[in-house]
Amino acid sequence: MKGGIELLILKGGTVVTLGEDCRVIEDSGLVIDGETITGVGKSNDILAEYGNKEGVTVKDLGGRLVIPGFLNAHMHLYSSFARGMSIAGPSPKTFKEILERLWWSMDKDLMTEEELYYSALIGAIDSLKSGTTAILDHHASFGMIEGSLDVLEKALKDAGLKGSLCFEVSDRWGPKARDASIEENVRFIRKNANDPFVRAMFGLHASFTLEDETLKRCAEEAEGLNASFHFHLAEGLADVTDARERGYKGVTDRLYELGVLIPGSLAIHGVHIDEPEIELLAKCGVNVVHNPESNMNNAVGVPNVVGMIAKGVNVGLGTDGYTPSMLESAKVAYIIHKHERRDPTVGWTETAKMLFESNAAIFSAHFGKPMGVIKEGAAADLVVLDYYPPTPLTPQNLLGHLIFGIRDSAVNTVIAGGREVVKDHVLVSVDEESVMAEAKKVAERYWKKRS
Template sequence: MKVLYNGKIITFNVEQPYIDNGAIVIENGAIKDLGITQQILSKYKNAELYDLENRYVIPGFINTHMHLYSTFARGFGFGGASPYTFKEILEQIWWKLDKLLDTEEEIYYSALMPAIEGLKSGTTTIIDHHASFGLIDGSLDILEKALKDVQIRGVLAYETSDRWGKELSQKSIRENERYIKKEKDKDFFNALFGLHASFTLENDTLEEVASIGNSLNVGFHIHVAEGIEDVEHAQRVANKRTVERLNDFGILKRDTLAIHCININEKEIEILRQTETTVIHNPESNMNNGVGVAPILEMDKKGILIGLGTDGYTPSMIESVKVAYILPKLHHRDPRVGSDLTRRML
């Protein structure tokens, strides 16, 4: 048992948000107790003591949506005119990059660098959505090793998509299935079933992944209505909007993370509420891609759980929370909104 004492502890607890001259008790890798230093030292007299020397202590941040491989997009050249639409951004940057990743070394260092940067800014858990179509088999184990080397927790998923054909789609499904069976509900690592987005997934693929994922009792990690292309595709192939189409296949449920949810309407918000799906907000990425502003205030009023991610734009949750705090005030032209929700998203 260890006691870290003489610290300024920020708890994010509404009832006791801050403890001056506080102490934290750690046992078997978990926080057992916290309080005022003198009271904790009197209660745990035989513990190993570590003086925090009046430093600030905060809970570790959880980056609820990250693409660690996006490290290699830094300085990525277009070789022509800059992309304008969201699909052009995917085609000219992200889909080029994920197809080129084909060695263990590339995948390892693409994860190691942002993991270190994230840890330096307070992130201790990363929920990652990975894609490396040049090397699929075992790729999630490579990510896991990188995070272990930095001592960061991870919830990992591989991006299933039909955009490169059925052979790679099937390999993606098998990688998800393999890793879920290996790591589901473990202490330091966990797994979700990764899906790219409705507009790159055909009906038979959605049927298959829904069957496998639900049989393994695992949630899905999927981009939802990030760009208008996702909505237009669902309307074209199913005569429904994105959230409706995914719900028909059983993708939306309590343990599923629906990333972005920008281009959605009131009916879709209600479906997200009814299915208890968690929505992940990525304000910097949304602004950078010019895809719009997610209706997070409306979803919050409906009681939908909303998390905060960085979507590969930055490893820093501090950067993301700054923008998450300011954006709804600008969007709604009301300086009173968004503050409490931003705190809860952390």
Template sequence: MLIKNGTIVTFNVENTIIENGAVYIKDNIIKDVGESSKLEIKYKEEDSLDAKGKIVMPGLICSHYHAYSALARGMILDGEPASNFIEVLRRVWWRLDKKLTLEDVYYSGLVSAIDAVKNGTTTLIDHHASPYACTGSLEKLSKAFSKVGVRGNYCYEVSERDGMDIAKEGLLENYSFIKKCKDNKNDLITGSFGLHASFTVSDETLKEAVSMRDELDCGFHVHVSEGNMDEELSQYNYGKSVVKRLENMKVLGEKTIAVHGVNIGKEDVDILKKTNSIVVHNPESNMNNAVGIPPILDMLDKDILVGLGTDGFTGNMFREIDNLYVVHKLIKGDPRVMSVPETIKIAINNNGEIVKRLFGKPAGVVEEGAFADLIVVDYNSPTPFNSSNAGGHLIFGMNSNNVISTIINGKIVMQDRKLVNIDEETVMKKSREVSKNLWNRLADN
């Protein structure tokens, strides 16, 4: 397929922009990028998508997500509002995940994938929990994402908070799903080994998970020091920080995602660098839960691979990028911090590198050899648009409503705002029914 007549914003090392450009895709990989007039002759026999002068850029990536949170949208629970992070977990998310069925999991996946595609997000790295519908849940979720056409990495969060039997079921769910991914070699579907957080997993369970991980040759996906309790319990029970404990237990590494890191110290940052681990920042969720903001600037100074996610708060990465750009200025009281280039590095370049570590090929860039995950953006700039200021236009000008077409793995999944693979209205109607039943089960609890 040839995407022609576009303004190609590559986000490559040179920040190349090609006016009247084209992108040639073969199978699921970008094979050629250049001037439209030349590529149209070179690939004249290929099917084409006319970008009609619009911007063609890499699809956005969400490096930490919780699809099941989609069914909580608009939900009102009884009782007093949560006053701290552990109450948020106990009164909202740990109540909700216990009531999920496999049908709920499937529809939360469909809804999340639809939302992602419409917002220009082409990859979701998901962290799932449904303790009383554990076995088969990752298969349901991956089928939902794949039906819409979204690239996904999946894990099940192992936790002992619902008992050891469920923890062991979570271990097996991760193992069987990841092994199946390894056997099937589907570029749209990969698996990581999920852990909830240090404070809900014992050393014994971690040892078993690490043994499975070693056999499967994958990474972990784990919440790290999101709230103070995680750090406090780690110090109390093990005499060390969360990061140090995870290092000692051999959880960290180049394919492991350490999510949040709000309360980590300088020694922890050094450990994350030494182990070449991934950190994923979720600014909007951190603000909403009032847990604080992690030392992302220090991590960037250490050249740690810091990516951007939403924690399930939204599938709209344009919105998350805006929050990333402004919140560190507020926290530091300094408008100079978190510059446009730093913001783009985290949200576009680093997220693309995370995909490369988990899927084997680069994303987040329009260049030969990268996954063909692209979006067409109808952004009519009121000011000059060039390679030196494209990042500023992304932050201050573009938004998810500008996304008109989405291509994932070389296939069109949305064209002119219409989803290709699925009937959105039918899904949403059914999802309202499914979520209503879920809310009723919660109210009966």
């Protein structure tokens, strides 16, 4: 046992391990020691080896399905207060108008620790209750830049959700805000470089709100910190048009020439990129993150995920703040490419790869520990589902059970970093009812400020 922490044994579940050697283990036994899985096998074998040790807690899962916790490769926690919010005046007709009249207006008015904390806490709670155990968040609060990521970190740790944070650098609010946002990234990356629960990346907004000199400066800062970038790529056509007007072949080439396309970085969306740009991303070792529901909601188009994967790009899956649910995102990812291509043969392989393999690779590399897999030495991040397969369950057909048989309501228990944060469908890390009541008060004051 590490540091005197009790061992937790989960017995009697049906485990799908995922990973390269994916197995389905019925009547399984799992051993959790601190933040790490230290034993995986059949219940009888695990109990025989660990059951008589001092300080062991045994939990019977009653045949429930156990899988690695879902991983969300792109989230915007600050968007929580937009829920139900209306936009004054006529409805935005373009994606750029949506940004200007909703999101940029909103992030400029986020200016208190209270607003940041509760908006993040709402998103963290909703993520956990949908079975997500870790997120890569992209933050913007230009009313409060300095120290903002510390506030989000507190919310994540209070709720028990693992995460990686960054601040969205942009030139749209002038040099003072730009400089402060760069410094917030630098400060937080240094502070959290080795934190096992909350890590850091270097955040950038879309290319069209960033000047060349700003991108060069960020590239230099990131190189000195050995940090990777988290940025929006060609989500809308404005990104492409802007890059060409600046004299570049396209937005991807611009970011390449200015030093942003470094290995391990996250290029979010990639809706409007062509084949040479896809090949460039693959060459540079940059991950793309697909957010199907957000793309549909903003009517920006459908990225060529099938082509990206075929060209060797590691394409992960996220939600872009549209939903906290990775299960929901996977269900849409599975059908959107069939619909777009009028081809029923696509979607299965790509969705399984994004959800199970690519996200696991992104998070494992970033956190320095195996994630998205159940094996000895992996992170103790698990979701237990009230699901008893009515048809055979195999390593090859788990996605079919998730897409066609499982809903978020099936999330029974969630363990993140070895800590049970959801038990029997109830969040136990914080008092959800009181958090939501207080968040409503904070949101009401925030909305009045914007009216």
